[in-house]
Amino acid sequence: MSAGTPFRLAILISGRGSNMIAIARACLAGSIAARVAVVISDRADAAGLAGAAALGIETATVLPPRAGGGAAFEPSLAGALEAHRPDMIALAGFMRILSGRFVDHHLGRMLNIHPSLLPAYRGLHTHARVLEAGDTQHGASVHFVTAELDGGPVVLQSKVAVEPGDTEATLSARVQATEHIIYPRVLAWCAQRRLAWREGAAWLDGRRLDAPMVEDFRAAARS
Numbered sequence: 001m002s003a004g005t006p007f008r009l010a011i012l013i014s015g016r017g018s019n020m021i022a023i024a025r026a027c028l029a030g031s032i033a034a035r036v037a038v039v040i041s042d043r044a045d046a047a048g049l050a051g052a053a054a055l056g057i058e059t060a061t062v063l064p065p066r067a068g069g070g071a072a073f074e075p076s077l078a079g080a081l082e083a084h085r086p087d088m089i090a091l092a093g094f095m096r097i098l099s100g101r102f103v104d105h106h107l108g109r110m111l112n113i114h115p116s117l118l119p120a121y122r123g124l125h126t127h128a129r130v131l132e133a134g135d136t137q138h139g140a141s142v143h144f145v146t147a148e149l150d151g152g153p154v155v156l157q158s159k160v161a162v163e164p165g166d167t168e169a170t171l172s173a174r175v176q177a178t179e180h181i182i183y184p185r186v187l188a189w190c191a192q193r194r195l196a197w198r199e200g201a202a203w204l205d206g207r208r209l210d211a212p213m214v215e216d217f218r219a220a221a222r223s
Contacts, residue, residue: 010086017048022180100147108197122150154212
């Protein structure tokens, strides 16, 4: 990327795109020194597409094949991304598992946010699993995407308390509110060239992150 060229983001969604909206608004407000070049969904009915369009962001839909020929999806997605030449790809509620080949092609240029304190509770239904286990804390993790599902280096985590009487819905809402803070923060670090992928790890301000940064929201909730 040449000097003076805006840092370009592509955001992949499958649903409402609440994190996408938070990121896009942060870009528009100047909190992230970047521009969302495109929002891409794998569902034509994703509500986030209308939300992106309302913010003046270009959108695209890349649909998976109805039956058979599953490998055709990723070349189409790659083509849609290449048309916009993003510096970073942000997965924001994108509910498709990408192949190792696709991930390796974009290694170091793709981030995801996962609703748990990784490496705990990879995969789906994290809030229900936390409640079932009786955990006292929960949160979200922004991590680099690697071929290992939810296994890439974690950059920043949020922590929230699991409150007595919490339901899956109330806990999810509390975690999601923190996601809208930490995901834009990490992308701002990317745009500022503070965050980099190097030697299979996340590096922030020239130092390897052997453990993720943590934003603790538990005290704020009690005050």
